[in-house]
Amino acid sequence: MSAVMDAVGALPPRTGDRVIQFREALREAMSEEMRNDERIFLLGEEVAQYKGAYKVSEGMLEEFGPKRIIDTPISENGFAGLAIGAAMYGLKPIVEFMSWSFSLVAADQILNNAPKMLYMSGGQWGCPAVFRGNDGAGGQLGSTHSWCVEALYANVPGLKMAIPSCPYDAKGLLVTAIRDPDPVFFLESERMLGDKAHVPEEQYAIPFGQAYKHREGDACTLVSFGRPVNFCLEAADELATDGIEVDVLDMRTIRPLDIDSIIESVKKTNRIVIVDQSWPFAGIASEVMAQVCERCFDWLDHPPVRVTTDDVPTPYSKVLEQAYLPNAGKIVKAVKGAL
Amino acid sequence: MPTTTTQTRAGNNRAKGLAAKLPDKTLHGWLRDLLLMREFELRTMAAYQQAKIGGFCHVYNGQEACALGTIRSVEPDDPVITAYRDHGHALARGMDPKFCMAEMFGKVTGCAKGKGGSMHMFDKPNWLFGGHGIVSAQTPVGAGLAFAARYEWEVLKKGLDGGKAKKKVCLCYLGDGALNQGALHEAMNLAGLLSIPVIYIVENNGYSMGTAIHRGTTMAKDLGRKAAAYGIEYLEFDGMDMMDVYDNFKPFADVLRDEQRPGFVNLKTYRYQGHSMSDPQKYREKDEVLTYQERDPIVTLSDYLLNERESLTDEQYKDMQKDVKAQVRAAVEYAEESPEPDLSELYSDVYVNREKNLSPLGPDVYVEGAGNALLEGN
Missing domain, CATH: 3.40.50.970 (Thiamin diphosphate (ThDP)-binding fold, Pyr/PP domains)
Known part of the structure; x- marks a missing residue:
């Protein structure tokens, strides 16, 4: 699918x-x-x-x-x-x-x-x-x-x-x-x-386990879910000004996880950056990386890259908190590093 | 808000109580049920010692009148939920002992297909919503069952099965060890606040594993004050005598059902065996056990029926005992002979709506070359 x-x-x-x-x-x-x-x-x-x-x-x-x-x-x-x-x-x-x-x-x-x-x-x-x-x-x-x-x-x-x-x-x-x-x-x-x-007025049900592709590109697969999807879209706009077009996949559900769409995209782009607003250790990004490696390792031209929060408790300071969270700038850098 | 009264009733004069007015057949049925619960646990202990039963196993010997007396006081479709010492509740609710035994043997014919074990007896046809292994985790869930039953009657105005709505109560059992878990206090606060018809039944056997109640629970001699703190009606009585339990509990439950509000019952009882099968029982004296065994619920009821009421003859009683022994023996044989679960059961009942890609592995997502191929070779 x-x-x-x-x-x-x-x-x-x-x-x-x-x-x-x-x-x-x-x-x-x-x-x-x-x-x-x-x-x-x-x-x-x-x-x-x-x-x-x-x-x-x-x-x-x-x-x-x-x-x-x-x-x-x-x-x-x-x-x-x-x-x-x-x-x-x-x-x-x-x-x-x-x-x-x-x-x-x-x-x-x-x-x-x-x-x-x-x-x-x-x-x-x-x-x-x-x-x-x-x-x-x-x-x-x-x-x-x-x-x-x-x-x-x-x-x-x-x-x-x-x-x-x-x-x-x-x-x-x-x-x-x-x-x-x-x-x-x-x-x-x-x-x-x-x-x-x-938002349409009528009632509609979005099936679980079907990612939504916000943008189409062949340079890299950008995968996220929840709020950081918006950072990915910002990053994709910025990357586009440099002529880099990326697939932006919004997973929408984590269980079920639409790994099939990720694999399909990776087979096209041969690169993947996963953006996850939680910690890096044993996180959702780690899970996506594991499944990508299990299922399409040979299609990768670069090791999978993840952008997560820093591996520390969340700070109060506005400066520190912003530094801790994923953002468009970090994503742009990660994508460029994976090319 | 419910009004709160704290009351303590002494044991009734048996011959004048509610239970004594019931027909012989009913009382003889109770005696048979008590015998069944006892014999079942004796066989359970034997099977456990033979390593036919695994995991943790907590037997109910001595406490039989608690479950039976309260369950016989309510309707067969009132929800019941309990903790992990649950074999007695399952049998009192009407579960066939062979399904209960097969569950402990881990067989696919068990009440939960061998996925629950001793601590997790579930029986939908008999409205038993588990056996729960975490101490007191069943107490908020019990409030939810009662909340739903009230919602069914009050909001839906018809049964979820399409039938007529009726007022129900939920019986939620806990041991005295559960008194000190936050879950119970949150649940009691909600029950008092929302006037939820859940009856918390403390099977107070005096020990939370090896810790005597006064060592772990404040105001252990006056638990009524805990109920009063949440605006919940309280009742305490002896849980060793089946007829006494019925006489005290039936009118209490009837009122709470009618008025749709919560209750809290302190049933004084005793477990003859250790906390679990692996308990050496160094924390109590043998004499203490013997003292309680003198007031054994089976002896008390059989004495009444044989000698005081004279509705049962010695011969009938012997036949009854023989019949129960045969039934439990057959249950053990059934459990022994039942098949182990097929390995496909590992992946059944995880989801009702089992969509694709819910899991990175498993029979419906297995891909060649993927790591951790759990089913490989099976």
């Missing part, structure tokens, strides 16, 4: 006049699914009366009422576990973590119970829940609040993980996440919630 270049099948066009914020795209996905399926409910800290700590759920309490939009106390392990029980019973919970950083105190529930229940019960009970919230650094929140959990959590079989990079994908991927019968970890970014772009 090759990467999606344009609207395929039932997917509406990515361009148009209806411009909304990333957070509104998320809200549309949830609200429309909730209108169609009464088994779905949203719970988390400040999701109801406060209208969402980041205003993602604004207006949902008024529409769906307090039985379906549920404020919880600050007890992630408790309410994540509650959602897992409800999902086993047959409901479809959406859990909002104010930040994925806070999900660490719910690790036993979300890692030991959600993804393993189907297996441990011999297929009797799964966990059709969505866990969503902000992931990643960039807001000067210091080490404890800046987690990128993708590498840590994607390690666990039984869960799926989606990481949208733009409002269009945010809506389409969240719809798929809600409809999926397996536990889905949905990683948003507080830095992107205000991003505006065209």
Whole structure:
């Protein structure tokens, strides 16, 4: 299956006049699914009366009422576990973590119970829940609040993980996440919630495991997911001024990972740079590199290159934090180094 | 918000209690169930010693009246969830002992296809949502089951299966060792706050592995204050006597079901065996075990039926014991003779919607030359 270049099948066009914020795209996905399926409910800290700590759920309490939009106390392990029980019973919970950083105190529930229940019960009970919230650094929140959990959590079989990079994908991927019968970890970014772009009004579901190719080029394959996809696009613009055209692949989901599209691109470009906003050690970038080496080693004209955050706890200082994160400049340098 | 009352009831006068009013057939059935649970564990221990059963294994001898008395007080489709000392709950819920034994033998005919083991008994037809291995991890999940049952009745207004909605309670069991895990306190706070009809049943056998309760738990003699802190109704009573458990628990559960709010029960009980099969039990005196064995739930109920109620004859009782022994022997034979899981089961039940490329390896993504070819040669 090759990467999606344009609207395929039932997917509406990515361009148009209806411009909304990333957070509104998320809200549309949830609200429309909730209108169609009464088994779905949203719970988390400040999701109801406060209208969402980041205003993602604004207006949902008024529409769906307090039985379906549920404020919880600050007890992630408790309410994540509650959602897992409800999902086993047959409901479809959406859990909002104010930040994925806070999900660490719910690790036993979300890692030991959600993804393993189907297996441990011999297929009797799964966990059709969505866990969503902000992931990643960039807001000067210091080490404890800046987690990128993708590498840590994607390690666990039984869960799926989606990481949208733009409002269009945010809506389409969240719809798929809600409809999926397996536990889905949905990683948003507080830095992107205000991003505006065209989002179709209609409800659409973007299939998991299909990368989106934002740009076409044959000099190098640039692979990323989530917020850094935007840095890759900036870098691609800059590289183009030097006459270097690159494939920019947005993975959209990490589990499943559309390795086929990556391999197809690498067989064309013979070079790959992977951009990952988490740490380098045993990260998603490492996983992509491993799979590329396993599957198309002989097609590579240069060792795979990764651009990640530095291998240190996230600093508070704005200067240090910016230095720590991936950015377009680092990506340009990495691509040029791989040519 | 629920009102909170703290109450302690002494053992009832057995002949005047609710259980005594039940038909002979029901009480004889209870006795048979208790015998089955005991015999099953004796066979489990033997099989474990023969290395037929692997991993951790925690037996239920002595505590049988806790699970049976509470489970017989509720409806067969009320959700039940428990910790890892779960064989008794599975049998009380109606699981065929052969599926329970086969699970421990790791056979594909086990209740979870041999993927769960002793600590993870799951039985969908009997509404048993597990056996859970991490201490107290089941307590928020139990709140979720009860939340969902209430949601079904209150929001969906019909059953998820399309049937009629009804008020349910969830029975969520825990050992006294689970009292000090944060998960329980978060779950109790949520249950109190959202008025969730979950009943936390502490099977208080006095030991968290080898640590006596007062060494690990504050206010161990007054657990009611913990429930009160979360606005949860509390009840404590002796868990060694089946009829006593029923007499105390049935009205308690009925009220909580009707009023859709949580409860917390402190069931005083005792485990005759060690924490797990590998426990040398150096932390307690033999006399302590013998003291409790004098109040054995099987002896108490059989005494009542044979001598006080006189509804059961010695001969009938002997037949019952013989019948139970045969059933458990057959369960062991079934487990022995059942096939091992096919290696393809390694990759089944990981996902409901198993899409392509969910995993870098496995039967549906295996590519020639890829490293770590797990299935190579199989």
